[in-house]
Amino acid sequence: MSRFEAFALPPGFEPPDVSDRGRGTDRNPGVGAAEDGGGMLVVRFDEAGASMLLDRLYQSGELLARRGVRELATILGQVGARFLDPRDELRREAEARLPAEAGLGSAMARRVIEGMARDWSEERLHRLLEEEFEDPEVLDGLRTSRTGRHIAATGGHMAFHLGAGNVPGVGTTSLLRSLLVKCPLVLKPGRGDVTLSVLFARGLAEVDTAVAGSLAVIYWPRESPDALARQLLTRADRVVAYGGSRVVAELRSQLPATTPLVAYHHRVSMGAVSREALMNASEARRIADAAARAVTLFEGHGCVSPRMIWIEKGGAIAPEEWAAMLAECLAALHVDWPPASPTPADAAETRLMREAAEMRIAAAGVGKLIGDPGLSWTVLLEPGEPRLEVSPGRTVHLHPLESLEELPLRLKPLSSVLQTLALEAPEPRKRALAQALQRSGITRVTTFASQPWPPSWWLHDGSGPLRSLVRWIEVEP
Amino acid sequence: MNVLELEEERSELASALLAAMGEGADRIWSDDRFNALALRVLCYQARANPAYGALLRHRGIDPSRLTDWECAPWVPTRAFRELPLACTAPSPPEAIFRTSGTSMGGQTRGEHRVRDLSLYRASLLPTARRFLRPELDAPPASGPAAARREAGTIPGAHRAEPALRVLALTPSPSDLPDSSLVFMLGTLAEAWDDGGGGFFARPDWSLDIDALRKAIGQAQEEGQPVLIAGTAFAYVHWLDMVRSSWLPPLPWGSRALETGGYKGRSREVPRHELHREIASTHGIAPDHIVNEYGMTELLSQFYEPASWQGEPAEGESTGHLGPPWIRTRILAPVSLQSVRPGEVGLLAHFDLANLDSVSAVLTEDLGVQVQEGFRVLGRITGSEPRGCSLAMEDLLAARRQGL
Numbered sequence: 066m067s068r069f070e071a072f073a074l075p076p077g078f079e080p081p082d083v084s085d086r087g088r089g090t091d092r093n094p095g096v097g098a099a100e101d102g103g104g105m106l107v108v109r110f111d112e113a114g115a116s117m118l119l120d121r122l123y124q125s126g127e128l129l130a131r132r133g134v135r136e137l138a139t140i141l142g143q144v145g146a147r148f149l150d151p152r153d154e155l156r157r158e159a160e161a162r163l164p165a166e167a168g169l170g171s172a173m174a175r176r177v178i179e180g181m182a183r184d185w186s187e188e189r190l191h192r193l194l195e196e197e198f199e200d201p202e203v204l205d206g207l208r209t210s211r212t213g214r215h216i217a218a219t220g221g222h223m224a225f226h227l228g229a230g231n232v233p234g235v236g237t238t239s240l241l242r243s244l245l246v247k248c249p250l251v252l253k254p255g256r257g258d259v260t261l262s263v264l265f266a267r268g269l270a271e272v273d274t275a276v277a278g279s280l281a282v283i284y285w286p287r288e289s290p291d292a293l294a295r296q297l298l299t300r301a302d303r304v305v306a307y308g309g310s311r312v313v314a315e316l317r318s319q320l321p322a323t324t325p326l327v328a329y330h331h332r333v334s335m336g337a338v339s340r341e342a343l344m345n346a347s348e349a350r351r352i353a354d355a356a357a358r359a360v361t362l363f364e365g366h367g368c369v370s371p372r373m374i375w376i377e378k379g380g381a382i383a384p385e386e387w388a389a390m391l392a393e394c395l396a397a398l399h400v401d402w403p404p405a406s407p408t409p410a411d412a413a414e415t416r417l418m419r420e421a422a423e424m425r426i427a428a429a430g431v432g433k434l435i436g437d438p439g440l441s442w443t444v445l446l447e448p449g450e451p452r453l454e455v456s457p458g459r460t461v462h463l464h465p466l467e468s469l470e471e472l473p474l475r476l477k478p479l480s481s482v483l484q485t486l487a488l489e490a491p492e493p494r495k496r497a498l499a500q501a502l503q504r505s506g507i508t509r510v511t512t513f514a515s516q517p518w519p520p521s522w523w524l525h526d527g528s529g530p531l532r533s534l535v536r537w538i539e540v541e542p
Numbered sequence: 543m544n545v546l547e548l549e550e551e552r553s554e555l556a557s558a559l560l561a562a563m564g565e566g567a568d569r570i571w572s573d574d575r576f577n578a579l580a581l582r583v584l585c586y587q588a589r590a591n592p593a594y595g596a597l598l599r600h601r602g603i604d605p606s607r608l609t610d611w612e613c614a615p616w617v618p619t620r621a622f623r624e625l626p627l628a629c630t631a632p633s634p635p636e637a638i639f640r641t642s643g644t645s646m647g648g649q650t651r652g653e654h655r656v657r658d659l660s661l662y663r664a665s666l667l668p669t670a671r672r673f674l675r676p677e678l679d680a681p682p683a684s685g686p687a688a689a690r691r692e693a694g695t696i697p698g699a700h701r702a703e704p705a706l707r708v709l710a711l712t713p714s715p716s717d718l719p720d721s722s723l724v725f726m727l728g729t730l731a732e733a734w735d736d737g738g739g740g741f742f743a744r745p746d747w748s749l750d751i752d753a754l755r756k757a758i759g760q761a762q763e764e765g766q767p768v769l770i771a772g773t774a775f776a777y778v779h780w781l782d783m784v785r786s787s788w789l790p791p792l793p794w795g796s797r798a799l800e801t802g803g804y805k806g807r808s809r810e811v812p813r814h815e816l817h818r819e820i821a822s823t824h825g826i827a828p829d830h831i832v833n834e835y836g837m838t839e840l841l842s843q844f845y846e847p848a849s850w851q852g853e854p855a856e857g858e859s860t861g862h863l864g865p866p867w868i869r870t871r872i873l874a875p876v877s878l879q880s881v882r883p884g885e886v887g888l889l890a891h892f893d894l895a896n897l898d899s900v901s902a903v904l905t906e907d908l909g910v911q912v913q914e915g916f917r918v919l920g921r922i923t924g925s926e927p928r929g930c931s932l933a934m935e936d937l938l939a940a941r942r943q944g945l
Contacts, residue, residue, distance in 0.1 A: 230930055232930055235930065309933065309936060331930055331931060332930065332931070332932055333932040370931050372932075409887075409908065409922075410922045413888050414922055417618045417620060420904060423600065424593060425621075426600070427593075428596045428625055438876070455931070455933070478940070480940075482932050
């Protein structure tokens with residue numbers, strides 16, 4: 066594979082002379098390129114180069130502010146739509162690079178691109194604005210609210226968005242949010258999410274150089290931050306971070322007290338299947354199929370990926386039977402969406418998890434472990450006091466429950482890290498259960514079928530995705 | 543088989559093992575010898591250890607029909623956190639060693655219930671002697687070493703052993719009775735120390751710098767060779783504390799044992815650098831600094847012997863070696879079969895000294911075969927998750943907050 070530039074700089078900001086490794090050129094002092102371990106070209110900045118780039122982005126904010134928010138949504142949506150067209154050049158390059166970059170099989174990579182890009186279309190971005198703001202034009206200037214207040218919303222001068230991990234598309238969704246609230250940004254995508262965000266920035270530059278001038282996508286290995294990484298911490302007036310607790314805590318400690326940080330730390334999602342949903346085999350199988358897809362998509366790496374499923378006893382289909390159905394569906398998906406080979410560490414972790422589980426099952430005399438010999442997928446059903454465990458890849462832990470009404474109590478220990486619950490129950494029980502979970506930490510209740518794909522306007526970890534990026538101004542009479 | 547018969551079988555096995563260990567850790571055992579003992583141990587554990595017996599039944603394995611110890615089911619170390627893995631015994635265990643709990647965020651600590659500490663002693667002493675004091679088994683020589691050997695011999699030791707003062711950078715066995723490492727160092731001190739050594743960490747593992755400094759000065763004055771022994775993080779703390787000051791070099795014949803990971807307790811230093819720093823700070827010959835690899839779940843240990851003939855090239859490892867009563871396999875995670883030479887796999891050890899718990903132990907360490915031994919590449923757990931989904935470690939941290 067050819068060397069891929071792991072960066073997209075504002076149009077007109079001369080790209081570094083890649084033959085002049087790490088030293089920069091006459092026109093761009095202090096900007097250079099080097100190759101990271103994965104064969105990508107990584108741009109490196111010294112103090113002067115970083116300062117030039119950030120000045121440039123800062124200034125671009127003036128131009129961005131003059132564009133109407135509706136117009137922005139349209140322009141951005143045009144670029145996003147390219148990823149939905151299998152013949153488009155950007156889409157093809159994304160498809161070619163994603164499997165290796167994100168550790169996904171090709172079929173899964175295509176499914177992930179389509180699922181993520183659906184939310185980058187014009188229609189969805191306009192809907193996002195409408196869902197987030199009663200009057201989206203508050204982003205263009207002062208507006209009079211329904212109750213007669215004079216208010217406007219602003220997204221700040223310059224943001225730093227920091228991605229971690231290899232769920233593809235997270236960075237692109239993040240940069241779209243920032244541009245929609247008219248805030249120029251530097252996005253550092255996660256190591257497994259470089260391609261889509263760089264390609265999006267390139268596509269944007271083809272459509273509108275002025276808007277593209279407000280965006281820099283730059284990947285650098287976490288272990289070797291450069292001057293840009295340091296300057297961003299002091300100059301960005303909005304920071305958005307996706308990462309584990311350690312990454313978020315470290316970032317928090319490095320930021321000035323006045324810089325707002327929106328942190329999407331790692332979370333755990335789950336499923337719950339009611340006894341009513343297990344009353345007949347065809348419905349139970351339909352749910353098992355949807356659950357298997359949710360488990361499999363993103364190879365368990367997504368914060369929306371269900372890692373454990375609670376099954377209520379008392380249905381016509383016993384938890385053991387449903388576990389077997391789920392296993393069959395996972396086996397089928399292993400054919401449709403073959404996984405990339407697991408890393409040695411993931412394979413080892415799965416092996417140890419299985420061996421330990423088998424010992425517990427043997428000792429307790431109950432429980433079931435079903436998995437393929439290649440360690441690609443595992444269903445583990447253990448009755449008794451639930452062990453709250455997560456395991457890598459396509460592994461799901463099933464916990465039988467006497468009643469789903471126990472859930473609020475069961476979930477209490479995890480409240481700070483919960484996110485999505487796929488709740489398969491008929492109304493009105495679903496609503497009642499969701500109501501009981503209101504204070505549990507769960508921020509999204511959905512179905513297995515929808516679980517992997519929250520809409521762009523979802524309350525991401527409990528907050529509006531655009532509203533959490535803006536600051537309001539009110540002019541009182 | 544009734545309880546009495548089981549006890550009789552156990553007693554015969556323990557005697558056989560103690561006798562075999564008494565022959566020394568440098569003996570070479572034939573495959574047949576190891577296999578015969580291992581199969582007997584397996585059969586005993588299948589009957590005496592309820593959890594292991596259940597696993598064998600679950601898999602439909604009749605241990606009495608096994609002909610090869612490698613066909614025994616492996617028990618992952620994490621099972622020591624989840625199940626009682628001791629064989630039934632007529633009396634309470636003599637010790638309960640606990641893991642530090644670092645590998646899974648400290649949720650629960652693994653327990654190794656040790657019925658009979660004499661097996662642990664019988665395993666660790668000859669092994670330590672082989673790798674820490676190889677000159678004792680070398681042909682007699684004349685000169686200062688031989689002269690020193692005459693003085694301060696330990697009564698009842700395997701052979702006339704000159705004293706080696708033990709300065710341990712750990713808490714004392716009375717402060718930390720549930721640490722298998724501390725017990726091991728305590729045993730070495732009982733066997734080798736001349737009465738001048740001690741334990742120089744407080745129960746929270748912080749070092750008593752002044753006392754250690756004083757002990758080193760005293761050993762130097764007396765010309766008494768010492769064994770400094772501690773975890774990698776303790777060495778880093780110690781070396782950081784004394785870097786700016788001068789320490790008298792330790793007497794000729796002194797040596798250092800370094801073990802364990804960092805467990806987040808100090809900055810991490812590559813091993814060869816740490817050994818170089820230990821060598822330069824204490825005036826210990828680089829080939830007298832030895833890494834030990836052990837774990838709470840095993841009563842036998844491995845050592846990476848320095849060549850004792852010269853410093854190995856940087857980064858080059860001679861591999862970890864153990865006594866003949868433990869055998870190691872490097873297993874492919876998918877098949878649980880031995881990997882081809884040079885391939886990375888999970889380290890699995892069959893330790894006969896684990897008579898009273900389980901012998902077939904599958905670790906969480908990845909390793910690779912090196913010469914006669916193996917090199918440890920590191921733990922599989924604790925790596926950063928690669929998505930936005932929660933890692934087990936974060937989940938455990940959240941549970942601690944939420945409970």
